[in-house]
Amino acid sequence: MVYKKVGNQSVIFSEKPLIRGRGTVVGQKEGEGPLAKNFDIILDDDMYGEKSWEKAESKMLKEAMMKAVNRAGITEKDIDVMLSGDLLNQLMSSSFMARDLHIPFLGLYGACSTMTESLVLGSMLIDGGFAKNVLVGASSHFCTAERQFRMPVEHGNQRPPSAQWTATAAGGVVVSSASDVALCSSAGQNRIRVESATVGKVIDAGIKDANQMGAAMAPAAVDTLLNHLEDTQRSLDYYDLVATGDLGFIGKDIMMDLLAGAGLNKKMIFSHYDDCGTMLFTKEQDVHGGGSGCGCSACVFAGHLLKEMEQGKIKKLLLMSTGAMLSTISPFQGESIPGIAHAVSLEVE
């Protein structure tokens, strides 16, 4: 057996699992943002023809997953196992999606870090020889998140400028084994492989303000990134792009300050680092602190970043979805909001 762990928290895949398919479904607002042309389905109505927002989110995830399967040129029957999660209590979106798709299912909860959590575990299942095709994904919905974590949307309550906008978005990705390599090359597209991964720790910076999610998550992202770079003996500019999940405008600034404080070159940080939460929306879209939610990095990754890789514009990517461990009752019990971030590196073949 090949032992694949390097350093304290990272693994380097020996078989380098392939990204075989990808699919995205986003809401109306996300479809008016700068990345609109990269998404497969843009909703006219965030209810998506369903009777509740929760059912709409579940349907979005299902459609994104199915789109990824279709683009991979396979069917649900070819998927060995599916891993996904969302922000809803008891993973309502993922659970009912999994019921409808009837594929062996492992539910994950990593708050907004779920896209990379599913990608880390899915790639491990491929690289370890447990599956040939794995379907991974994550979703979030502005209205389901607002009413679960904050206020009934109908209140129309005022949000502070630091509050982030939960993306109404879902992303799905098919990860496949290298032995299926012949099947994975679309005409004129680069083939993308999962190269390494770093599992993050829960880091508590003591933030207690649920409207400061970026500040709560940035220290975890810094911890995971520095550990990843140390474990793999790489410099930040090894990657064309390091993308955090949903730190938003404020969290991104904190991240850059913390990285500079850790001794990283500021110019290098500016030219190699960005945050999906700042890429999904423009500031003019009135999203305050920027995008957030599992669906934020899920759709930016599966819609935009993987497309950039297919086209060779990005050759080496480190995706680090970021999550805030905020329960619906933990703040009332005096708990702070710890963060977590998992990293996955991908490279064009």
Place this chain on the structure above:
Amino acid sequence: MVYKKVGNQSVIFSEKPLIRGRGTVVGQKEGEGPLAKNFDIILDDDMYGEKSWEKAESKMLKEAMMKAVNRAGITEKDIDVMLSGDLLNQLMSSSFMARDLHIPFLGLYGACSTMTESLVLGSMLIDGGFAKNVLVGASSHFCTAERQFRMPVEHGNQRPPSAQWTATAAGGVVVSSASDVALCSSAGQNRIRVESATVGKVIDAGIKDANQMGAAMAPAAVDTLLNHLEDTQRSLDYYDLVATGDLGFIGKDIMMDLLAGAGLNKKMIFSHYDDCGTMLFTKEQDVHGGGSGCGCSACVFAGHLLKEMEQGKIKKLLLMSTGAMLSTISPFQGESIPGIAHAVSLEVE
């Protein structure tokens, strides 16, 4: 690379990960049941010195995890990654446990199937060469579950006879790589290896009554078991014991009927099948339908079943924790309660 999948849903581990340590913490009522002598810590007070039930549950999980690490003869620093989950919204117990233990963490949600979900994934991480020591576990608490899913405990509302009793219990297990084999033999104890696993599908039998969890989960358990037996070409009596997670008294009867209906020998079912939810409590303990919750199979497995294996009383075990995909709001939106079950087979060396 060795391809480890067999049949449709199962894998057979090539390195056969070792069970290196196990730990359990249970509540007062669980400590008065027939398995009391097998648990490491029995609480006098289910608040466990904390200010809330949620904090108590998180502490129970942490202590069970630490007990498993201690019994394995290692420290937290030797654990490469930790996988766990619970029933609380946003995995409050696991998240804060992971913050305190400061070990790379992957959160899981599989309702009450989480113990086997964590064991399946943890064993895959070991067998795939991604880690040398993995810590897996799950927890539940009667009071946190009652107030989240049902009624404020203080109401003292009447429960129908079919309602199950969420176990106040936590279980943790250290799974390790075979290359550490020399370290894993305690005097006079059998060594236990994880042999195979089956990832379950979400199965919806259309049950809508949240007081009939056993009925909601039994069809998923039957589906996973029949798939496991077919994939591995085994008969039920290949195992000394097949143990479902928390079907309880009613669910167990349904399971036995369904298995008999599927053509399995009734006598064989009687002598080789049991349910952790019927083992944890006696009927005299006023638990109505029997035990349930992630902690039910977690503590019965880590406390009782693994001990029986160490002592050679059980040589081949199939553990199948069972989960009901019930959200706090899904029933109000007209959804039924689908079930899921994952299976892990273990054998004495």
